[in-house]
Amino acid sequence: MIKLGRLELKNPYLFAPMSMFSDVGFRLVCESYGASYSFTEQLYASEFIAKTDRMKRKLDLHSPCGIQFLSNSPEELKTAIEIIKNHEFYQGLHHIKSIDLNLACPMKKTREQNLGSELLKQAPLVEKLFLTMKKNSHLPVSAKLRLGVNAAHMKSKPYLRIAKLAESSGLDFITIHGRTSAQLYEGKSDIEPLKEVAKETKIALIGNGDVTDVASANKLLEFCDAIMIGRHAVKEPFIFSQLQGKTFDVETEKFKAIKQYLNYSDKFNIGFQLMKVHVQSLLKNTSYTQEMMDLTHTKTKNDILQIVNRILKS
Numbered sequence: 001m002i003k004l005g006r007l008e009l010k011n012p013y014l015f016a017p018m019s020m021f022s023d024v025g026f027r028l029v030c031e032s033y034g035a036s037y038s039f040t041e042q043l044y045a046s047e048f049i050a051k052t053d054r055m056k057r058k059l060d061l062h063s064p065c066g067i068q069f070l071s072n073s074p075e076e077l078k079t080a081i082e083i084i085k086n087h088e089f090y091q092g093l094h095h096i097k098s099i100d101l102n103l104a105c106p107m108k109k110t111r112e113q114n115l116g117s118e119l120l121k122q123a124p125l126v127e128k129l130f131l132t133m134k135k136n137s138h139l140p141v142s143a144k145l146r147l148g149v150n151a152a153h154m155k156s157k158p159y160l161r162i163a164k165l166a167e168s169s170g171l172d173f174i175t176i177h178g179r180t181s182a183q184l185y186e187g188k189s190d191i192e193p194l195k196e197v198a199k200e201t202k203i204a205l206i207g208n209g210d211v212t213d214v215a216s217a218n219k220l221l222e223f224c225d226a227i228m229i230g231r232h233a234v235k236e237p238f239i240f241s242q243l244q245g246k247t248f249d250v251e252t253e254k255f256k257a258i259k260q261y262l263n264y265s266d267k268f269n270i271g272f273q274l275m276k277v278h279v280q281s282l283l284k285n286t287s288y289t290q291e292m293m294d295l296t297h298t299k300t301k302n303d304i305l306q307i308v309n310r311i312l313k314s
């Protein structure tokens, strides 16, 4: 058992929030391989409040998770938290176990709306957002951040300032991805700033960035309370079991994961696009290059199933 503030988890291995990948089907696959926690993908708090049908589909939760918001407005966050507290409109809000604020998204579209990593430049506003979350939420609260907007900004240590604000505002934990926003996913994730945060604050810290195996996980766990895995997990969700001592034949296990995901997609009526993205991602680095090509031309769930069946029978 580990504790991230008030959030208790059975182990320190979490599946990172991933747009297009964090649907209930795939979160359950990660859970079956021993991931202790997962999140929704980033959701606009404004759209959550507007109670759109699109948001309703995204919130088909079915299993415990954190919800992650993009917001730069204390009022908006307060209203969103009230909706969760009162179980309004969306089914399954009782599955939400914590509320996370995204200060990490590097995409231009997000930054232009003054959301995600753009907020790393606005510590006073971030403090207001943190205090609002803490004051109004009945659930553990957290934030996910990058090191800064770019290399020049990082020199002033915004990550440390935000981490200290998270601590003084009473957040339960933070996650830090060891890259700047300008880096997107280029270069190597830098663990030194994370070490600095671990040394200078007492807030529970989840380390994130480039974990692909036991060695890279353990390097972060030397000073982090937990780790979060994104890109590797969507290709090989059994990483969570591998970190807990299990060994697998990678290609065989990928097919088991695909089958499991397809069962969930049936059960939860997951749409064609998500199904395609997951099967493509799980087939990466296998010998099935022709099937990968064929998948790009699929137009229906049935097209995907035919290709998967061809692979499973081969």
Ligand SMILES: Cc1cc2nc3c(=O)[nH]c(=O)nc-3n(C[C@H](O)[C@H](O)[C@H](O)COP(=O)(O)O)c2cc1C
Binding pocket: 016, 017, 018, 019, 020, 040, 041, 042, 068, 102, 104, 105, 144, 177, 208, 209, 210, 211, 228, 229, 230, 231, 232
């Ligand atoms: C396709 C994709 C979608 C992502 N979506 C989100 C998201 O919705 N919220 C978030 O906080 N981070 C998101 N991230 C970032 C990941 O959570 C994670 O911080 C990043 O990939 C680094 O971890 P990794 O090296 O284990 O992948 C996304 C990353 C990718 C590649």
